[in-house]
Every structure is written in structure tokens, then in C-alpha cells.
Amino acid sequence: MKEKLSIIKIGGNIIENETELNKFLALFAAMDAPKILVHGGGKKANQILLKMGIEPQMAKGRRITDGASLEVAVMVFAGLVNKTLVAKLQALKCNAMGMSGADGNAITAQKRPIGDIDYGFAGDVISIKTNTISDIINIGLSPVFCALTHDDNGQLLNTNADTIASELAIGLSSQFETSLYYCFEMPGVLEDISDQKTLITTIDRTHYAQLVERGVISNGMLPKLHNCFEALKKGVKQVHIGNLALFEKENDNYTTLTL
Amino acid sequence: MKEKLSIIKIGGNIIENETELNKFLALFAAMDAPKILVHGGGKKANQILLKMGIEPQMAKGRRITDGASLEVAVMVFAGLVNKTLVAKLQALKCNAMGMSGADGNAITAQKRPIGDIDYGFAGDVISIKTNTISDIINIGLSPVFCALTHDDNGQLLNTNADTIASELAIGLSSQFETSLYYCFEMPGVLEDISDQKTLITTIDRTHYAQLVERGVISNGMLPKLHNCFEALKKGVKQVHIGNLALFEKENDNYTTLTL
Numbered sequence: 449m450k451e452k453l454s455i456i457k458i459g460g461n462i463i464e465n466e467t468e469l470n471k472f473l474a475l476f477a478a479m480d481a482p483k484i485l486v487h488g489g490g491k492k493a494n495q496i497l498l499k500m501g502i503e504p505q506m507a508k509g510r511r512i513t514d515g516a517s518l519e520v521a522v523m524v525f526a527g528l529v530n531k532t533l534v535a536k537l538q539a540l541k542c543n544a545m546g547m548s549g550a551d552g553n554a555i556t557a558q559k560r561p562i563g564d565i566d567y568g569f570a571g572d573v574i575s576i577k578t579n580t581i582s583d584i585i586n587i588g589l590s591p592v593f594c595a596l597t598h599d600d601n602g603q604l605l606n607t608n609a610d611t612i613a614s615e616l617a618i619g620l621s622s623q624f625e626t627s628l629y630y631c632f633e634m635p636g637v638l639e640d641i642s643d644q645k646t647l648i649t650t651i652d653r654t655h656y657a658q659l660v661e662r663g664v665i666s667n668g669m670l671p672k673l674h675n676c677f678e679a680l681k682k683g684v685k686q687v688h689i690g691n692l693a694l695f696e697k698e699n700d701n702y703t704t705l706t707l
Numbered sequence: 708m709k710e711k712l713s714i715i716k717i718g719g720n721i722i723e724n725e726t727e728l729n730k731f732l733a734l735f736a737a738m739d740a741p742k743i744l745v746h747g748g749g750k751k752a753n754q755i756l757l758k759m760g761i762e763p764q765m766a767k768g769r770r771i772t773d774g775a776s777l778e779v780a781v782m783v784f785a786g787l788v789n790k791t792l793v794a795k796l797q798a799l800k801c802n803a804m805g806m807s808g809a810d811g812n813a814i815t816a817q818k819r820p821i822g823d824i825d826y827g828f829a830g831d832v833i834s835i836k837t838n839t840i841s842d843i844i845n846i847g848l849s850p851v852f853c854a855l856t857h858d859d860n861g862q863l864l865n866t867n868a869d870t871i872a873s874e875l876a877i878g879l880s881s882q883f884e885t886s887l888y889y890c891f892e893m894p895g896v897l898e899d900i901s902d903q904k905t906l907i908t909t910i911d912r913t914h915y916a917q918l919v920e921r922g923v924i925s926n927g928m929l930p931k932l933h934n935c936f937e938a939l940k941k942g943v944k945q946v947h948i949g950n951l952a953l954f955e956k957e958n959d960n961y962t963t964l965t966l
Contacts, residue, residue, distance in 0.1 A: 526785065526786045545811050583847075
């Protein structure tokens, strides 16, 4: 039987709010290992860009990463946010190991081809080095991945953190029974986005298709859920979406996706 | 017999000069593992500080690290410089693993007590987690350490990169036969700083004392050499000081220190 592995992606709003972040990190530190944390850090990057006189650029909800923005993304994601999380986890006696996709050659990607939009130094994941990552886990470390990959030719690339989390979960499901958690400020998938009491606690593929058809699943959630079902089809055991309730004992107020 | 381990510290001037840096990284990648790279990144940090409207502060050749400077140091050292080096090494097929002292709890430090000068978030090394670092080496990775440590209580600290290199070499000499290399723009220790032909190729303790007495060893070199001899006394096998010639075959134009 495969060992269980939890892969948790936290959203930018949790990172920005120190009280929420500290609550989350205490829950993460208390979880059974092996476990992996994945984070972005979008808002902080925008703040630093503005301080340096650079205007952040977005298209279709994704960052356009020119050379100067990539430098700032590397500084903020791999530097400030990653090391702050790692130092806080060490204080909670969780032996965290901050990583980008370049470290240990863990995640290689290719620069996104220029189509209608030139996303610049944005990377689409090609491969996950599952052996290196499981070696790191097996020596007792908990990887903390920022949203950066590399092309194995010296170029760092900016990659969506949700995608990194799902690709890690898919890749590592060859060696572990993987559970993927998307933790953000919402309690999960809601029937009515303005009413938190309308939380849907389980969604399977059939239910998902109905929700999409009925227009219940909103724009931002659509690619997220699509990626979750792809991950389940590719071997991930469980996907959960919600806020800190995901990690609280005797609290089932979140959304679980199943095939 | 203990396995050999090389610990190489590169200076800021090599990091700043892309041609020199690429030459160095090719030589580093070609070296036999196990090996560890240690780097600072001072000038780049000053550039970013200035871009963000913060004036860098120094006292007695050391950075004064207030809160804003620490943020920038973390962004530049652990982010921009560390990940650029790691991505370049991966392209050279060297399986690098970028780390701060917080990662894997590798290097703990204490905030320097306030004396005549308040150095702010500057950390003096307390302990090296040799088991974790050797585990990382043993799974085939080459650690690349930036000049940051942590206090094991959630606080990141700025620590001199020369000191990190010598403390790593001392700590790991319990498990490896360690050689310490300080690689910078000078060919080594010179009798006459204006004449590179006056390179001193070997210095032992007696010779060192004479050179200090005669005033040959200049201000900047004095603490560096003092630390090197301390490292040798504490179990480091060899210390070498020089430029890229340190890693070139059939080139002995550098300074070797012995007890």
C-alpha cells in the first residue's frame, strides 16, 4: 500500500493576512508528514513592482511576465514569501525545505508559446522529478514550493501555483496516495456565491457537468475545478477545496471532489 | 576514511560579472561532488534598495540590517541570486539545491547583541545541522547556500557569507574531509597588493603571524585569514584563497593556508 502524501496550495489572501497565515501554518505543522506546501504570492509581487516603478500586467487573469517582472517574481516568490514561510514553519518544528522548480531540478517547464498574447517568461510544466522530491521527503523534510519553474537551460519561469500543486500531486501519485488541498478564503464551492450556507460538500463528475451547465460555477472557479478533475483522472486520490476548515478536526465544511 | 567535501564561497564581484560567473559555474559544475556553494550578493541588494528608495547602511564593513533591508536581503540573496545560480547550474547538469539557513533548519543563528553598533537583523551562527546537510548531499544534491540564517523562532537573519562558508566547513568536518575555497577577484594573498606577481602560494601559522606583524596583510584580508586559521584549527583540512585559478587544472596560482 502506498504511503499517504498531502499537497496543500494556499492562496494569496491567506499569505497577505498574518493572523490567517499563522493559523494556517500551525494547522499545516500539525498535519502528519509527508506533506508539501505550494504558494504563490501575487499581491506582494505587485506591491514590490509598484515600489520599483513597474506597472504589473495581466491578461485573462494571468500575469504577463516580462524580464523585470520575472526578477521581481523570483525575489518575492522564492525569496521573501518562501523564506518567511519556511522560517515560520521551523519555529513550529516543521522541518520545511523551500524550493523552486529549479532546486533539485524538481519541476521543468517550457516557455509558453506566443499566441494571441505573449505571456513572456511564463512556463507550462513538462516534468516532475518524482524521485528527487520523494528522496527529499524521505529524509524527513517538508518541501515548500513557490510558483517558479525552470526550462533546464538556465531560464527561470513563472508558473501558476494551482498548476504546480496539481502537477506535483499527479506526478507523485506514482509513488504516494496523494491528496490535493486548495486552501483559500472561501469555504469551498457555493451554489450561491453570496451565501456561504450554500456550500456544496461533494461534487462528482456528473454533478460537476450539471453545475457548469446551470452556470453555478463562476468564471474564476471553472479552470480550477477543471484542473482538479483532470488531477483525479490522472491518479490523484482526493481533492478538497475550502478555507482553514480543511485542516480542522471534526469540521467538514469544505468541498470534496470525486470522479 | 572520510569522503572529501569541497565548500566554495564566491565573492560579489564574480556574481556581478556574467562572463566571470559563467566561467566559475562551469568549473564548479565540473568539480567532483560532494560540493557546496556559498554566496552573498551585496551589490545587487544595494541596487534594489536604492530602486526602492532605501539608503544602504554599513558599519565597519558590515551591513546594518533594519527591517526593510532584511526584506531586500531575503529577496535578493535567497530569491534572485540564489535561484539564478541554481538554474544556471541545472543547465550545466549540476543538481543544485538552493538553501538558506532556515531550509532544513540547516543553520541557526542568534541576533547579534546590540553593542556600540546595532547591526539590526544580523545573525551570528550558533549551530549547523550536519545530519540534514549530509542527507541532502547523499541523495545527490549540491547545496547552494545564500547568506541568510534563522533564529529557529521565525526570524530570518543576515549572516556574512564568509562566515557561513567557514562554519559549514567546520561543522561538516565531523563527517567529511572538508576543503574550503574562497574565490574572489584577487589571485590570493599578495606581498604587495599592487603587484599580482607577489602572490604568496602557501602560508602557515608562523608565516601568517610574521605577515601580520610586518603589516603585509591589509585590513580587509585580516578577518578573512583569521577565520581561515580558526577553521583549520577546528578540523577543516585545507583552505585555499584565489580567483578562478583555484579550480583550473595544472594551475597553482593561489594561496593555500596550512596550520
